[in-house]
Amino acid sequence: MDTFDSSDLPAVLVVDDETGSQDAIRRTLEEDFQILTAGSADEARLLMERHEPAVILCDQRMPGTTGVEFLKEVRERWPDVVRIIISGYTDSEDIIAGINNAGIYQYLLKPWMPDHLLACVRGAVEARRLQQDMHRLDVELRTSTSVLRVRKADKQQRVKATFDFDRIIRAADSPMDGICELAARAARYDLSVLVLGESGSGKELLARAMHYASGRAERVFVMENCGAISDSLLESELFGHKRGSFTGAYEDHVGIFQRADGGTVFLDEIGDTSPAFQVKLLRVLQEGEVRPVGATRPIPINVRVIAATHRDLEQEVREGRFRKDLYYRLAGITLTMPPLRERPGDIVPIAEAILEHATRELGVPAKGFAADAMASLITYPWPGNIRELRNEIYRALALGPGDQRPLDAQAFSSRVLQGQSGSTAHMQDSSGLRLPQSGTLQERLEAIETAILKETLLRLRWNKTHVARELGLSRVGLRSKMQRLGLEKK
Template identity: 65%
Template sequence: MDTFAPPDADALPDPDTLPVVLVVDDEVRSQDAIRRTLDEDFRILTASHADEARQWLTRQAVDVILCDQRMPGLTGVAFLKEVRERWPDTVRIVISGYTDSEDIITGINEAGIYQYILKPWVPDHLLQTVRSAVEARTLRQGLDRLDLELRSAAPVLRARSQKKLGEARSAFGFERMVRAPGSPLEAVCAMAQRVARYDLPVLIGGESGTGKELLARAIHYASPRHAQAFVLENCAAIPDTLLESELFGHKRGAFTGAFEDHIGLFQRAHGGTVFLDEIGETSPAFQVKLLRVLQEGELRPVGSTRAVPVDVRVVAATHRHLEEEVRAGRFREDLYWRLAGVTLHMPALRDRPADIAPIAERLLAEVGAELGRPGLRWAPGTLACLARYAWPGNIRELRNEIARAIALSDEETIEPGVFSVRVLQGGGCEARGGSVAAVQALPSHGTLAERLEVIEAMVLREVLLRHRWNKTRAAAELGLSRVGLRAKLQRLGLEPTQVG
């Protein structure tokens, strides 16, 4: 029997920054071949059998072990089982010239073997495998450190979480629903606050831009589910096939382009609230699938055969009259009653003119801060002009109009004259100097081409500011291609710093 004298301290390689690979193989030629393949990227240690390898492991930190399967005494898999128990951080790789060994087949999982390499191995493949093993070990150590840090910081994180939750409840509570005393919105908010505490589905109706999403968020943060997620999806924004995947998830390979598993919004919101905006735009086929999820409390990701339980509260919204859609056969009646546990209706802005002034004050502060112009004020009579306009686009239109006014005004006080013609005419503001102010903004000298160029630059500046220099959106509003818009900006000398 061969005897082994463990290496003394002087025989150990000098420490450096290279990862350490221990090669365990009873054939010296195999050791040399592996060394030649790896020695540029790694520090190589060698052992001819398990006893010698144990000596290295007790004296030297090792990143990766490359172990031959057939050695004198202990087999490679049997030795790596021991390594897993005593040195679990070391990545274990077995090399073998045999594929029918029952020991290998049954022992790979028990030994936690990272990779099985069949002889004769390819140098490039071996090198890449060891590199990947070192990366995996580094990543695992990083995750372990992060887990330890998170555990030690748990009390601080819990305190911060509670603070953030309190801020969210304040930011998205019913007080966020700006309204004047006696507003029709008061009754809506009062009813919503009462039903928020009960785990009932809510259906919110009303025109686009009336604030249905704000009401849904307020309901969530006033409910027992407030500490869990609030997720939303606009059902009209994507086709049914993608909507099913987005809400319920899909398995890898379920369809073309499904390269990995995808967790749907319902699972992400487990314990919380799902807000389905424009639910009236969904097809009957999708309505059947949604109904099944709501009835059974479980879903099947696309391409999966296993049902996943989910616990969510559904708040849905639509600008359509769903009762009429049901009567017309375009919306399932059974789904309607599943969604309409409680129905709320957001009144249009024209039906609550007293709310326009406080909403405009809030928006002026918010949009002004976003555009880098805080502290703006309304000129006398301006809010009265806004209150007389019908606002068919509701709050969304009001916000856009205020952004336009800020972009076109160089003063700290916003005058009526910077509003669009439709607002000036609808609000009866011409007699108050609105049209005069608009005309005064036009160039008063130069050729027709020069004057048109100035007007064109003004329009581009206003649209770009309103869209925060998003050229794609600005081009779409102006009916231009992105290339065409860029050409105009270059011709007119408009740069982002000039526009802002």
């Protein structure tokens, strides 16, 4: 374990049980940074207690603990230290856990390139410096009411712009156009809204857009997944509780409805709640007040409720699993989000936006999608909708070549390459064509050719000159193929 010398260079702590890896990183970084090394999490912990480095480079596989587990502890005890994982393993679960639990800055795969590692650490140190500067400025501005008021208004405008209906990514003439138009009109009126649609289809994003387009935009938007917790915990989370009202209630808890007073509450998966809880929720909505668990007096509230579910609530009402009176209370206006397979034209712009975001978040370069990769995305039915598409692209980017080449189809999982999920026996392209899983070689080749042509035409907005150039065809050859395959702009 190294000792710390007083130096003006930023300190970088390297945690790796292999001395060869420590030496390689030291040689790469020592001209720009002061390097500390530790062979285990315990040694690193002792160093951290005496000196706080700017950046930690931590190996994922170490004796006794994993890099993600150690960096999760670092995040809790030393949150200002920028955390980077280096690993020779491409386990997607490790990557996702690192991002979600340990808050890592970047995930670097071995063998790393010296220039890439140096640039990554320089960026991490710069990010930490900017974060410290922002904290200092926040402290300085805390006493200036007028400046804070301006900053608040500026941030509110930026948030509203982020969740504007026009920012919901979709292609021209998407089925989402009509949904967004209805939602924008409904947002102006203080009515309850019920959003129906499959899991992962974007119901929360639509609800946020409605909130920021409403008169409640300057107040808070709070969401709760009603299907994720038990009735008792859900009641406490939404309505609050008083200290001592049940075992473990050591202090008063302000519920979501109180915290969102004047704003919007988004209740996701409302169809998964029990009839007993539905009675309590109905009372809150009817009376405009909540009674925290253990309280003797109700508390008035003023919130707008947007509820969502993947279930058919009318069918649930008919079968007695959902209260009719609560259904009509929630369904002041009903909007239905189409699944991704019913708007295949949206796959191209959504996938490109996800890839752009993923390259920034993971620090892995990729220059768009290769034609075979985009064809695979278009032909897969996406039962998990946009959430599944996002996970697939992040996985492909993390396990891909990691260079400036377009992302190819081989980085995708086998289910996407096969174009089917579960009992699904066909693939669909963006025109709604079904690609058979059987047939002659010529039939299958024509089906693939159709999907690739369709994807390229959509992505390049039917500019035949650009399409022909990308696919290596003449305009006459492209026109001939489009006529033979029945591809015409509608």
